[in-house]
Every structure is written in C-alpha cells, then in structure tokens.
Amino acid sequence: MIAAEGSSCLIVxxxxxxxxxxxxxxxxxxxxxxxxxxxxxISRLIVGGRVGALGEPADEAARQVDLCNRNLxxxxxxxxxxxxxxxxxxxxxxxxxxxxxxxxLPARQVLFVVLTPGIxxxxxxxxxxxxxxxxxxxxxxxxxxxxxRELGDVGWWFDTAALTADQTADQVIREANHRALVR
Numbered sequence: 001m002i003a004a005e006g007s008s009c010l011i012v013x014x015x016x017x018x019x020x021x022x023x024x025x026x027x028x029x030x031x032x033x034x035x036x037x038x039x040x041x042i043s044r045l046i047v048g049g050r051v052g053a054l055g056e057p058a059d060e061a062a063r064q065v066d067l068c069n070r071n072l073x074x075x076x077x078x079x080x081x082x083x084x085x086x087x088x089x090x091x092x093x094x095x096x097x098x099x100x101x102x103x104x105l106p107a108r109q110v111l112f113v114v115l116t117p118g119i120x121x122x123x124x125x126x127x128x129x130x131x132x133x134x135x136x137x138x139x140x141x142x143x144x145x146x147x148x149r150e151l152g153d154v155g156w157w158f159d160t161a162a163l164t165a166d167q168t169a170d171q172v173i174r175e176a177n178h179r180a181l182v183r
Contacts, residue, residue, distance in 0.1 A: 017122030026169035039090025112155030
C-alpha cells in the first residue's frame with residue numbers, strides 16, 4: 001500500500017493519453033486521505049500572458065512550466081503537512097524536472113509512476129476523449145524516446161495497455177511503495 005498519509009507523494013506521469021488523469025482520480029479516491037493535484041489545472045492559473053508548455057516563446061514556456069512545477073510541489077507539501085497524500089498528475093518529460101520535484105519535496109517519499117501503454121494506445125485514447133479534453137500533439141515518438149532516455153532508470157515504468165483504469169489504480173495503490181520509490 002502507498003505509505004501513510006503525509007509521508008509520501010505519488011507522481012503519475014506519461015505521455016498524453018496514457019491515462020494519468022483517470023488513474024490519479026481513481027487512486028486519490030481510494031486512499032483514505034488524499035488530494036489530487038492536476039498540473040494542467042495549475043498551469044492554467046496563469047491567464048494573461050499564458051504560454052503552454054510547447055508554446056512560443058520557448059523561454060517563457062519553460063519559465064511557466066518551472067512555475068507550475070514549483071506550485072505543484074508547494075501544494076503537495078501543504079496537503080501532506082495536513083495529513084493528506086498528494087497524488088500529482090503531470091507530464092514530467094526529463095530528469096531535470098523530476099529532480100526539481102525531488103528537491104522541493106525533501107520530507108516526502110517520492111513515488112514516481114510512468115504509465116506506458118504505448119504510443120498507439122495513447123493516440124487512440126486521445127481520439128475517444130471529449131473534444132474539449134483532446135490534446136493535439138504530434139510529438140509522441142520524440143517525447144517517448146526522450147522520456148525513456150532521461151527517466152528510463154527511475155521509478156516504475158508501468159505498461160498498462162492491457163489493463164482497465166480500475167485495475168491500474170488498484171495495482172498502483174498496492175505496488176507503488178515497492179516499485180516506484182525515487183528516494
């Protein structure tokens with residue numbers, strides 16, 4: 001089971017369409033005391049001057065991603081200090097960004113789960129989403145290769161292609177402590 005409330009922080013990442021949002025909702029809903037922190041929602045707190053993660057100018061996009069990462073960690077620490085397990089849903093594409101999370105969550109066991117159903121499954125899942133939730137993205141191969149190169153030796157790379165969201169959530173709750181620990 002995921003460690004006692006307040007002692008660990010679960011980060012669920014993966015490519016667009018991997019199932020992060022669905023799985024984190026289910027995991028957070030099954031833990032006795034938890035808070036789901038959605039990186040997309042946190043990044044959208046910026047309204048005037050917002051630049052998406054892949055937007056231009058690239059330096060401003062990177063600055064806003066860094067701000068979102070710091071805000072996610074601040075919220076995770078706050079909810080953890082209040083006795084809740086933070087469950088973060090966010091694309092973490094490289095080691096530098098993961099290192100930011102680890103450094104800003106010093107009192108927590110960081111559990112890092114990468115959902116890996118495969119590129120074709122991610123693309124298919126994106127097509128069956130509500131149109132308002134679809135993510136137009138043509139860099140699947142590059143992101144997949146970058147994540148494997150940068151993060152392939154960290155956390156739990158969990159192939160969920162043959163599992164339902166419920167099965168995935170149950171397995172994350174049961175096994176993350178043993179398979180996903182970053183430190």
